[in-house]
Amino acid sequence: MRIIMVTAGNYGARVVNTMAVHGLAPQIVAVFDYTGEGGDFLDDPSSLLPARTPDADLTVAAGLGGDLNLVAAEIAAESGSGGIIVESHAPGQLPDGLRSEIDSLVDCAIFPTPFCSLEPVGDPHIDTFASRFGKPEVEMEGNDRVVSVKVKRSAPCGSTFYVAENIRGVPLDEVDVAAGEKFHNYPCLASMEVDPRFGDTHLHVAGYLTREAFKRAAGVPGAHAEVDPEVCRGAECGFICMDVCPLVRLSMGTIRRGVTAEVDPFSCGACEKCMRECPSGAIKMMGPGKR
Template identity: 45%
Template structure:
């Protein structure tokens, strides 16, 4: 697999350094795009790098605004088959830009993970090969009551999963879900704290939900459980909890719709409490669980 990387800013540099650990031999071109370019650019062609090489996959990291459109020219020049364009800020790639890029390259598989650590296999040869190693965090926690070690099976592209894993040793299993979120902030996560209007939450919070999801999947339990009581009448309210859930909007089954009600899948749930607040029937309750 031949990869071209476009990056900009501190976040882009961090991701580049992380993925080089695995894909250094696969990366045929690396191009730094200037920071602080205008949000709206009449002609992006002047920013298209020279000396482009044939590539299978283009990874674009840290670009803001219209400059993202250069992937269209680059994809055509490199004969790329697949493209990953990440977002760690709501200002990076608007809904309109996504449509413009997708319409221009309708024969190429393009994904727009928001955040980058939400990337999962999508049935595409090149994106899936990358997602084996980088994307939605996957870990294995070893220990019966205390964390003895943590194996990283899939790292976040920014490297945060590896950092969190290295700093969970010694905590009790009851603490690691909460502590994984703390460690993500300590890294620190560079995702934006501005609310993303498409998601209804901050992208930094979404990144926090993803590392906690990895912890809960490894432990097979959650310390905080949202449960739905028999008072749920989701068919009457139009399943408001499902519609407001930021994790659902990120593509995970945190809220599962049955015919007349919902269930909460706590392995995915980020416990943002938006569903608790919006439920007109007061049917979603919070339970604390200890092993």
């Protein structure tokens, strides 16, 4: 697979570095960096196209603001890329109109929000990338404490590798808290501004996704919401908890809808929004210090 990277800023550089260090260097046929170029609106995005664009199968846009993402899409079209991944890690970085324009230029365009939510989508080249980078997934060895961690899929910024290297020796029942702390030490460059699309910040969601990977691997769910099925009245409230959960709004299966609501304790980020909004008082926070 041949990959073109179109990047800007520290975030874009981090993604390129992570891909190169962790096995995709031979696949990267070009890096076009637009740090310091343009703004949200460009009169003529085509004026920023490189003089020569190599053939490629996949284009990845990381760290670009506004119309610079259109430049990435035009590069993708020029290169013959059948797929483009355009990440966003801040509210307003990719307005709907811009997504439509990018969609019209490349056969398969996807917009992971944040980038570390990426999972396979059914496109061969995007899925090859997503098998290595996207929503964090790890395997862990240990009895009472973490002995070793194998990263199966890292957040594209590389934070999963950092957490994996620094969590050895932590008791399994403290993995949730430790993973959250290590993640923030990296530190994540996603926005701290609430995104109205899902009602939380990109930074928080990225943290929930990292903690989920380590909690699942440890087999200990840590802090999470739990629904009392005897108290839940989903048919009456219309499953408000699902409407307010930022991860459900990002198409994660964090809350399942049956006769009552049911929370996946490993996926839950413990943001407490569902507990605050439940009209029946059916949701409690569980885990360390919560009972």
